[in-house]
Amino acid sequence: MPSGFFDREQTPALLVLEDGRSFRGVSFGAAGEAFGEAVFSTGMSGYQETLTDPSYHRQVVVATAPHIGNTGWNDEDDESSRIWVAGYVVRDLSRVRSNWRSNRSLDDELRSQGVVGIAEIDTRALTRHLRERGAMRVGISTTELDPAKLLAKVRQTPAMAGSDLVADVTLSAAQVLPAVGEKRFTVAAIDLGIKDMTPTRMAERGIEVHLLPASVTLDELTTLSPDGVFFSNGPGDPATADAPMTLLQGVLDAGIPYFGICFGNQIFGRALGFGTYKLKYGHRGINQPVKDLRTGKVEITAQNHGFAVDAPLDKPTATRWGNARVSHICLNDDVVEGLELTDDADNLLAFSVQYHPEAAAGPHDSAYLFDRFVDVMTRRRNGAGDGTGGRAEHNPTQSNPTQSNTDQEN
Structure with missing residues (x-):
């Protein structure tokens, strides 16, 4: 044709x-x-x-x-x-x-x-x-x-470093994506440039997703009584995202489970006290190898980022919420690809990854991270540990209800 x-x-x-x-x-x-x-x-x-x-x-x-x-x-x-x-x-x-x-x-x-x-x-x-x-x-x-x-x-156009672009891409008003089947949880998802497949992956797991503009306040967020908070991917320099960082610190103060991807990983790093920096040419594509430092397993991931978190790879960092550590690294260049926050009993309180587990387009190696978010919210609701510290194990046969159409065709 x-x-x-x-x-x-x-x-x-x-x-x-x-x-x-x-x-x-x-x-x-x-x-x-x-x-x-x-x-x-x-x-x-x-x-x-x-x-x-x-x-x-x-x-x-x-x-x-x-x-x-x-x-x-x-x-x-x-x-x-x-x-x-x-x-x-x-x-x-x-x-x-x-x-x-x-x-x-x-x-x-x-x-x-x-x-x-x-x-x-x-x-x-x-x-x-x-x-x-x-x-x-x-x-x-x-x-x-x-x-x-x-x-x-x-040469007259602005550089990406120092650019605050979240306001250009975020929602103008809140939206709700209902849970598929029985509702199990409510999640407040902060739209910093979210992809449609991300809330879809959460809804498939019984989560009612409240998509909120980046300008939302902590008081507005907490009126939803969310079981968890999610920060999405997005454009621009994370060093300019002071308002989202302050909001996230309030979320952590409130003890609400947190999951972030991409830009949400960089903001989590800033909230924990780490810096960010611009990569020479970034990671973009659907074939980026990432290692889980706890399990040693390697995932092939979809990525799109030009900035990264500057955090120590070899030791945890004490914060007022618990111990923060790097959880994943890129095998090509050792760039930080994930962060986690745990309490003294090593229970997972909040976590983030630099890549795209919603896999649109891309491999489905990382879909289990949405199940991990469910586990952390379940443990908080139950008020007890689950024996795994709230970390869903990487299981290739674990349910993944819907694959993106692109992935089904290629």
């Missing part, structure tokens, strides 16, 4: 990095200009979920897989209400879309949402450049084809 991209006259496009490196290609998606931070994602599938992930707000994503667009675009796999990437860079845009759920082409969807793309450039060379020099500002244009002039525009 022709996409339409190859049926019209191709328009030249230019990509310029802030260090002056430039690439010429052809336009797809919308015409115009786009600016943001150039990052690369190593996933070979799941581009629809990537493009609609709010964590990619103000980033220009480079696909390292050379062939993109072959499954088109459907109406089921979006992770939010819109495309959030500032621009999209691919090597080879598929000439056909072939999937039984495809409603339109990737090119059509980017054009309809005003997202600028560039194709037919050497994405391998671009990715190697970003690995060597680090993520940096970038511009894509179909209207300014002079590299020097486009470079001047790129």
Whole structure:
């Protein structure tokens, strides 16, 4: 089925990095200009979920897989209400879309949402450049084809470090996702840029999820009498997220179980007294190896982050709530991939991971973390330990009610 991209006259496009490196290609998606931070994602599938992930707000994503667009675009796999990437860079845009759920082409969807793309450039060379020099500002244009002039525009755009972007992506008003089947728990989920599959995974486990704006106060949150609090993924520099950090400290003071992912891991680290820092080029893709330091097991994970927590890997840190320690690390570079807070009896009080256990798109190795959250809330409700410290064991056969459509197809 022709996409339409190859049926019209191709328009030249230019990509310029802030260090002056430039690439010429052809336009797809919308015409115009786009600016943001150039990052690369190593996933070979799941581009629809990537493009609609709010964590990619103000980033220009480079696909390292050379062939993109072959499954088109459907109406089921979006992770939010819109495309959030500032621009999209691919090597080879598929000439056909072939999937039984495809409603339109990737090119059509980017054009309809005003997202600028560039194709037919050497994405391998671009990715190697970003690995060597680090993520940096970038511009894509179909209207300014002079590299020097486009470079001047790129250098006027804000850097990702120091950017507070949560207000751009959070809900404007609270929403409720009912539990699937019998309601077991109530969770207050703070939307810092949440993906749709995350509350879905909780609802599948009997959790009524109250999605709350990032501006929610502790008093507003506690009126819900939640059994647990969840902080989502999100864009920007965690060092700017002072209000969410203060809210989380209030949650910990109240003794409410906490689970955070991605940005929620970084805010948890700050709440515990650790710092954060910007990674050279970040972790983005659905094939990142992570080691659980307690069990020694390795999970293949989906990730999207450019910042990390600065915490000691070899010893716990005393806090006013209990002992905080690093629970997971990335096997590629020893970056902190998880934190946990325990009491003196080693019972789990709160925990977080830097990756995406909702797996949309991605592997399902980490789905057990939602069960761990249920276990921590159950133990708090019962007022006693469960013999495992509130840690659900990693069991590959453990129930995972629903897989994302992308994962079922690939």
